[in-house]
Amino acid sequence: MADATMKAIRFRAYGPPDVLQLEDVAMPAVGDDEILIRVRAASVNPLDWHGMRGTPYVARLQSGLSRPKDHTMGGDLAGHVEAVGRNVTKFKPGDDVFGGRGIASIERSAGFAEYASMHQDSMVARKPGRLTFEEAASVPVAAVSSLQALRDKGRITTGHRLLINGAAGGMGTFAVQLAKAYGAEVTGVCSTPNLEMVRSIGADHVIDYTKEDFTRTGRRYDLILDLVANRSLTDLRRILTRTGALVNCAPAPGLWAGPLIGVAKQVVYSRVVRKRMPFFLSTGSQDDLLVLHGLIEDGKITPVIDRTYALGEVREAVGYLERGHAKGKVVISV
Template sequence: MKAIRYYAYGPPEVLRLEDADMPAVGADDVLIRVRAASVNPLDWHNMRGAPYFARLDMGLTRPRHTALGADLAGVVESVGSGVTAFRPGDEVYGGCGLDLVPGTTGLAEYARLRQDGMLRTMPAGLTFEQAAAVPVAALTALQGLRDRGRIRSGHRVLVNGAAGGVGTFAVQIAKAMGAEVTGVCGTGNVELVRSIGADHVVDYTKEDYTRAGKRYDVVFDLVANRGVLANRRVLAPKGVFVECAPSKGRWIGPVLGMVKVMVMPRMGFFLSRTSADDLAVVSGLIESGKVTPVIDRTYPLEETAEAVRYLERGHARGKVVVTV
């Protein structure tokens, strides 16, 4: 099969499309013919080995795992002898999450996932491209708002980075939970953010939300372009600041993250986790019409490097998807 691999840290040029072994399928595994995958910040962080602190896990001098693509959508090709939840021909979506082990990743023609892992039948009406855009980004939004932000109906929620991959899901999920949502984005994305349900939209090129005099129960920060003290100003007395944007800097970023937690006790910095149950929650929101994936661009598998390069620039409107 064809698959994206990389054997050294660096820019998108390190990514190669090459022949790879077919995934070995165990008794509880599902072999999927991948039709689409999306790229996430996780991919370019792993590709570059950044921040350097993370190389303690990823590999100090070269990548321990050589594959990319945390989420996917496709058709079940075959199943192991112990699989009862899926059968060949099923249209499915899901992913391997943060552990990008070759054979389980989406940027390849085939992938192997466990039947009890993050794998679900695709919601009716979605294309493969739309379905592939969902797992990592939507679960990041859901878990960040629900688990870290402890969002409740009637809460005032601000999403900083509302037009991005996670941000477009966050706006819609917060609205589905009954929140009053303010989205922060650039001039060119104001109408997009309004169209997906934001009650208020702040154009960051014209207004600094941290100086507007408004308070929020939850600030969900996806870009980390305002300081800790500035964000404290906009929190309600029991408000929660949730950040899932990496702190800037190859070495100092992780240290700054710890300092933020000390300065702002009601801060929740997190990485999403794989969860079949949460993917089921998102599926329900999609099927009820409350959430719709937003796709900016699609690229063929052989142009994965360009897809990652575009995402890394930081101005994608919704998700960037690779077709396989």
């Protein structure tokens, strides 16, 4: 198998989706603690197109200044275990699994390929039986990020009044359902075409941002989950309760150091106004993926998929997500 090849998406330069190429590459190596997965589906996340473009530019200090160090793409996947390393005890060949790699992942391969290898202790678990491979591939990065934002940073509890700015996107659709599972009263902000979908997944109230300014309704919230970063901290602070919290999951705009400046402003602002505005950065977690597995099997979370593309259509898929109007997740069928 060492000499075998597979189809995979690679990019050798930063730029628009045209830099993405479907290539014949070597099969990934499988270490003693790793599993080899025959990928059946993957999904696209904002991290993919940010990595493709090398933005914000400050991120290139780690990813490569003039060209990317890591040529692979795809944070989420679902498929079959093809082979296991000699030390692997959690999985066996034939298992159906789903998983992903987070921002600080140590994984050496990625989901936009026919095969991928993952460490058995990384963010990978057996696939929920009630999900298709396409549905399962849409879960890991977006749903784990939503869980950590709400539970760990937002400290969500039963009865919390929660506003989700960007409720119709990949993270937003999982956040709405997770918040309802925690017993919160959820208000989702989205555009006109997505109102019914956001209601259908559990939102108690929906606000059409094209017709109404959600910061001027007079309602206050115990927790705001901002997935869009299109409103000022002053606007968002105005609709928080006295003990409310703002969890910002979207980077501040700007090609250079915009996100870093945004984080600095949030830290300073939180001390001045004495509102809780914690810094958020999701981390890959097998334990959290298992929490989600249970919620999915209990019927409390159902992935929302907007469009499905083939592996050879990754350019179109990434371009569609980058335009910012996806309803739920964009999936790659391998």
